[in-house]
Amino acid sequence: MREKKQILIADDEANLRRVLGAQLQRDGYDVLMAEDGEQALATLAENHVDVVISDLRMPKLDGMQLLKRITASQPELPVIIITAHGTVDTAVEALKLGAFDYVTKPFDRTEFKNVVDKASRTAELRQREGEMAERGLIGQSPAMLSIxxxxEKVADTPSTVLITGESGTGKELIARALHEKSSRHDKPFIRVNCAAIPRDLIESELFGYEKGAFTGAVTSKPGRFELADGGTLFLDEIGEIPVNMQVKLLRAIQEQEFERVGGIKTIEVDVRLIAATNRDLAQEIKEQRFREDLYYRLNVVQMRLPPLRERQGDIPLLVEHFVKRFRERLKKSRVVGVGDAAMEVLLAHPWPGNIRELENVIERAMLFCDGERIDVGDLPPDLRVTPPSSPGSHAAVASARRAEIDEDDDEDLGEEPTASGEIGLKELVREAAAKVERELIVRALQQTGGNVTHTARLLKISRKSLQTKMKELGLREARED
Structure with a gap:
């Protein structure tokens, strides 16, 4: 349902807000505006926001205070700081406190667009891959006890760690745990999602650049290695780094030194490196997409995070955790848990999206649940399968799931299967999707007492997109009558 990313601009200069807002709208974003930090917090409370752009100097609540409040309540939300040349040092300090990046006045149009696009992609990847601070280190299965x-053994060492595992298994959480349990815990933890950065910008992102190094470099800027000095640098999706950049990265890791782009001065740092990937780096080496020497330098300690299907015993604990969280967020205090039949369904599902998928399923089920416990009927249709009496293959589970979906479609759409195929598959899918979408919006509206703004925030879409969707589904007129 989500169509456009939503950006919040917090700045006390009305002209600057208008200029930035116009540019962002031309670039395809929805824009919200606030004239000070307090108004920005109020806007965040009422809307789903993907990226925040904040000036450092504002009345009532300045940019640094706003950043601290956001990182405390929404640590995954990227915050871009706007600064004048004279306050660049403060902006760098903001990066160490958790800001995503900063831009300096006067703006270079291309640089500003690149930074915002990068933040938007990072936010999307974090949502997609389930970087699950506070929610992945749950479980007592042998696999998790081993993790x-x-x-405990490697946290307080300088050794490089390579974390491998499928998307949604909680790789960043492990990196944070290693940092927090080390003697570097009070120093910066700087993360870089290599998949979110264009290939031609990865060098300047990691190592910084000097003024005039390239078009748009109107001032010098430190890279992520410098910002992580004394602390930990987490390179997520390291398999996405171009081969020609891997040589310089290897040197920086081994020698703890490098030069900025366009610079001649060698910069020395003290950085503990943690890398993560969902790729098979050994296969990448065979196909000459990853350097073997870099792989061995990264792979001092390897931690493989198991997919959820390999730790089924942890599913009830994770479900309990998510139910508690969404009870408060969705104001569903009456829901106390999951029924036995629904739990059997959850245990039978292979969870290709891992913990992220489980979290989304529980959120959706909580939204639809009208009783004290989540029942099978509250789960998404593609999960409503009868668990096999004995451990079976994923193919058997998938076959049963397909059979039930076919049956559900016939009942819901009121159509009898016909040999001539009077109703095409695409039309069936479109009608079924619209029905589910409509039901989800209606439930969300009921949950929020008909408040469109709160409903949009609950569904994680912009208010404008929700209004458009309500009109398409015939809900707008129904609510206005």
Whole structure:
């Protein structure tokens, strides 16, 4: 349902807000505006926001205070700081406190667009891959107990760690745990999602650049290695780094030194590196997409995070955790847990999206649940399968799931299967999707007492997109009558 990313601009200069807002709208974003930090917090409370752009100097609540409030309540939300040349040092300090990036006045149009696009992509990747601060280190399965043991042994060492695992298994959470349990815990933890950065910008992102190094470099800027000095640098999706950049990265890791782009001065740092990937780097080496020497330098300690299907015993604990969270967020205090039949369905599902997928399923089920416990009927249709009496293959589970979906479609759409195929598959899918979409919006509206703004925030779409969707589904007129 989500169509456009939503950007919040917080700046006390009305002209600057208008100029930035116009540019962002031309670039395809929806824009919200606030004239000070307090108004920005109020806007965040009422809307789903993907990226925040904030000036450092504002009345009532300045940019640094706003940043601290956001990182405390929404640590995954990228915050871009606007600064004048004279306050660049403060902006760098903001990066160490958790800001995503900063831009300096006067703006270079291209640089500003690149920074915002990068932040938007990073926000999207974080949502998609389930970087799950506070929610992945849950479980008492042998696989997770082994992970805990490794964390205890290697956390307070300078050794490089390579975290591998499928998307949604919680790789960043492990990196944070390693940092927090080390003697560097009070120093910066700087993360870089290599998949979110265009290939031609990865060098300047990691190592910084000097003024005039390239078009748009109107001032010098430190890279992520410098910002992480004394602390930890987490390179997520390291398999996305171009081969020609891997040589310089290897040197920086081994020698703890490098030069900025366009610079001649060698900069020395003290950085503990943690890398993560969902790729098979050994296969990437065979296909000459990853350097073997870099792989061995990264792979001092390897931690493989198991997919959820390999730790089924942890599913009830994770479900309990998510139910508690969404009870408060969705104001569903009456829901106390999951029924036995629904839990059997959850245990039978292979969870290709891992913990992220489980979290989304529980959120959706909580939204639809009208009783004290989540029942099978509250779960998404593609999960409503009868668990096999004995452990079976994923193919058997998928076959049963397809059979039930076919049956549900026939009942819901009121159509009898016909040999001549009077109703095409695409039309069936479109009608079924519209029905589910309509039901979800209606439930969300009921949950928020008909408040469109709160409903949009609950569904994580912009208010404008929700209004458009309500009109398409015939809900707008129904609510206005």
């Amino acid at each position: 805990y043991s490794v964390i």
